[in-house]
Amino acid sequence: MSATTPPGSITGKVHALGLTLPQPSGPGGNYVSTTRIGPLLFVAGQIDPAAALGRLGDTVSVEDGARAARAAALNIIAHVVKAAGDDLAAVRRVAKLTVFVASTPDFTQQPLVANGASDLLVAVFGDAGRHARSAVGVAALPRGASVEVEAIVELSV
Template identity: 85%
Template sequence: MPISIAGKVQSLGLTLPQPSSPAANYVSTTRVGPLLFVAGQIAPAGAQGRLGDQVAVEDGVRAAQAAALNVIAHVAKAAGDDLAKVRQVAKLTVFVASAPDFTQQPLVANGASDLMVAVFGEAGRHARSAVGAAALPRGAAVEVEAIIELAE
């Protein structure tokens, strides 16, 4: 019997949310061959503000984890909730709303990266960019986008 992505997430003490709907004129995911491109996902309301100003690094890490959990919800939908269908988390891009002198974006991005490895194991190890931004949609502290290789 296949292991479900939702079940793996639950075993970590987390709950897989419903995949979010796009906020504008785009789609949440696009599949090109085996690659699934997941549009930027933000954490639920409450994880807002800029790191280095009103948001502490620890809160940013939690926001990155929550945004990554939304990415995983889209992956689960595309993979039929079958953990074995996720061949590789190829790339994460983590955008961090940052004060001008904030330079700890990689520490914040670890919240997303660590969750991918916890859920997908070796297939969760990925290339990554951690990018500081002046502002993110809806005032979010963190936004995560992903490229995932799925079994055909």
């Protein structure tokens, strides 16, 4: 943690894991990246165009897919910081993740890929990062991404 990163900050926790928060991405169409209804923050599907492109069960390994899911979850965290401030206490709970995995019809390890996102959220938010989750295989994702992750997060602020 740097001298400018206060204790209890989300950014500090991310840095302690050896990662850097990206700038929150803008929408890729006629929608918004986040919507807040009361304490719930809905984060639109996030991809990392620098992560593995292609489909699991074809050109992308489970390990590369998990890294792509982790990168997408890092983008979700960036949106949480933008919406709620850089305070770990502002996140009451990561309520739900949906992880879309571009995969061949016979690929069945979507949950292993999704663990890349889930593990990061628990590492950053502790018990508040434990969530319900769906891991779904799909034929294709935007921009050729191998993984897309969307989230519902309960905030206290």
